[in-house]
Amino acid sequence: MLKAGPLLTVTQLESGYNHLQILWDVSLKVLKGEMVALLGRNGAGKTTTLRTIAGLLKPKAGQIDFMDHRIDGLPAHEISRMRISFVPENLHLFPAMSVMENLLLGAYGIRDPGRTKGSLAFVCDTFPALARRRKQLAGSLSGGERRMLALGRGLMSQPELLLVDEPSLGLAPKMATTVFDTLSKLKLAGLTILLVEQNVHTTLQISDRSYVLEQGRIVMEGRSKELMKDDHVCKTYLGSGDD
Amino acid sequence: MSTGGSHRWVVLSPLSLFLLAVLSVLPLWVQDEYLLQLLISSLLLGSQAMAFDFTAGFINVINFGFSAFVGAGAYTSALLVLHWGISPWLGPLGGAVASAALGFFSGVLTLRLQGIYAAVMTWFVGLTLLSLTASLSGLTRGYRGLNVPLFLETAARRPYFYIIFGVTFLTFVSLRWTGSSRVGLAFRAIGQNLESARASGVNPTKYRVINFTLSCAFAGLLGGFYAHFLGILTPDVMHSRQTVEVLALAYIGGRGSLWGGLVAAFIFVPLFEYLKPLMELRLVIYGVLLILVMIWCPGGLAAIYTQLKQQVRWPFMQR
Numbered sequence: 001m002l003k004a005g006p007l008l009t010v011t012q013l014e015s016g017y018n019h020l021q022i023l024w025d026v027s028l029k030v031l032k033g034e035m036v037a038l039l040g041r042n043g044a045g046k047t048t049t050l051r052t053i054a055g056l057l058k059p060k061a062g063q064i065d066f067m068d069h070r071i072d073g074l075p076a077h078e079i080s081r082m083r084i085s086f087v088p089e090n091l092h093l094f095p096a097m098s099v100m101e102n103l104l105l106g107a108y109g110i111r112d113p114g115r116t117k118g119s120l121a122f123v124c125d126t127f128p129a130l131a132r133r134r135k136q137l138a139g140s141l142s143g144g145e146r147r148m149l150a151l152g153r154g155l156m157s158q159p160e161l162l163l164v165d166e167p168s169l170g171l172a173p174k175m176a177t178t179v180f181d182t183l184s185k186l187k188l189a190g191l192t193i194l195l196v197e198q199n200v201h202t203t204l205q206i207s208d209r210s211y212v213l214e215q216g217r218i219v220m221e222g223r224s225k226e227l228m229k230d231d232h233v234c235k236t237y238l239g240s241g242d243d
Numbered sequence: 244m245s246t247g248g249s250h251r252w253v254v255l256s257p258l259s260l261f262l263l264a265v266l267s268v269l270p271l272w273v274q275d276e277y278l279l280q281l282l283i284s285s286l287l288l289g290s291q292a293m294a295f296d297f298t299a300g301f302i303n304v305i306n307f308g309f310s311a312f313v314g315a316g317a318y319t320s321a322l323l324v325l326h327w328g329i330s331p332w333l334g335p336l337g338g339a340v341a342s343a344a345l346g347f348f349s350g351v352l353t354l355r356l357q358g359i360y361a362a363v364m365t366w367f368v369g370l371t372l373l374s375l376t377a378s379l380s381g382l383t384r385g386y387r388g389l390n391v392p393l394f395l396e397t398a399a400r401r402p403y404f405y406i407i408f409g410v411t412f413l414t415f416v417s418l419r420w421t422g423s424s425r426v427g428l429a430f431r432a433i434g435q436n437l438e439s440a441r442a443s444g445v446n447p448t449k450y451r452v453i454n455f456t457l458s459c460a461f462a463g464l465l466g467g468f469y470a471h472f473l474g475i476l477t478p479d480v481m482h483s484r485q486t487v488e489v490l491a492l493a494y495i496g497g498r499g500s501l502w503g504g505l506v507a508a509f510i511f512v513p514l515f516e517y518l519k520p521l522m523e524l525r526l527v528i529y530g531v532l533l534i535l536v537m538i539w540c541p542g543g544l545a546a547i548y549t550q551l552k553q554q555v556r557w558p559f560m561q562r
Binding site for chain 1: 438440442443445447
């Protein structure tokens, strides 16, 4: 494990939609090179946490620091240019654009064509299926391919930190395995990942550390391997545990 | 950018080049002045529909004040020529600059708002421009109408056809080129999924304002040409009615296609001209057509064309 200061520090974050507050006093840290998971039920505030970090929601209180910069309250397009990439849950692709155009938009903050070319080569290498379908409209892709495209688009900006929301949602088990394999490979290649997932079992296996969110508060944190043996986690999220 | 490079410079497809070529030689056969006038009207409305579609079809903001920006360009051009004595050929450029400036300021004010609020605000801006034009009668002569110097001495329609054709061509190529550029990619991203555009590093307000300003600049340019072609201006050119007609043409033609509105203009402008009894009911018919298009064919003529192309191509080229 790399020993360095945290890449991302979230301190006492409160966030939500208009008058509906969802997150209460959420604090978490992601170190460089780590894969950290946010676990919790539907409506626990996992997606809200990611959206707030990405700048798509304005926090009500608290602080977010990324690589020595305070980023809370910055607009999403500026956060994206600071190399935080958000891969949203319900895909949010540009359906009437080609795969290639979707990917190019992922690198919109990069104004250096050479670097864009490099990212494109990397993404095509990681997802050969996308390379084959680059002229096809994103809306015509299968569920698995769309997920690949969403991930690929997120990688195009050569992020330091990848925020991934529910990458296995709605996918066939085999496809989901491919997605998790890809995430593990990206982590091995040095990418830092903050992952939100409902598939708790697999997530605990591939992530280094995890936070458990319940009703907008962090109720537990620890090394994923240890959480796997925890009673509360087993009962509530793994559907197994004590007799 | 390496990847889009090959097709980015070929802005016009062979088919559109062919159709434009046919259109450009049409007046050599058409001798009838009335028919030529119809062709010119179609060109004028069609290019307005393209400029309108540049915001509606790309960034998904409907400019209900569109015709007011056309009118602002028309009046600016006319007044520049009348009072400052500049050539009618330069007037429309002044009109374009004035409308672009107006578009920029109303864009900065309205485009931070979400879709429908922005649309309503553009409508109010349009209404304000209309009443201003009507009430500043010392300058604009209000509803008594402003006589505008024409481009040419002649009453023949053919030279005017080529003037307006040139402007239409310029509008089409410029909008098409911008639409397929890097900036155009940002426009379309904003129109298709605002949140993803933001997360991709696109500043929505900035690109919306750029888009809106450009569209208004072309509205003003077209307005200027309209003024010196028609020879008379009343505040009615700014009426929402005019916007509705442009909107209907753009939507029937196919949002985001640009060319669809031009094709639709060449169908509906002559149609209503020949079906005189229907002329009065024009807006009603446009309304009905709009509803039909939205229900059954949201992509308009452009979508029908794309489908046809796929079906026709299929037997020859298997993919």
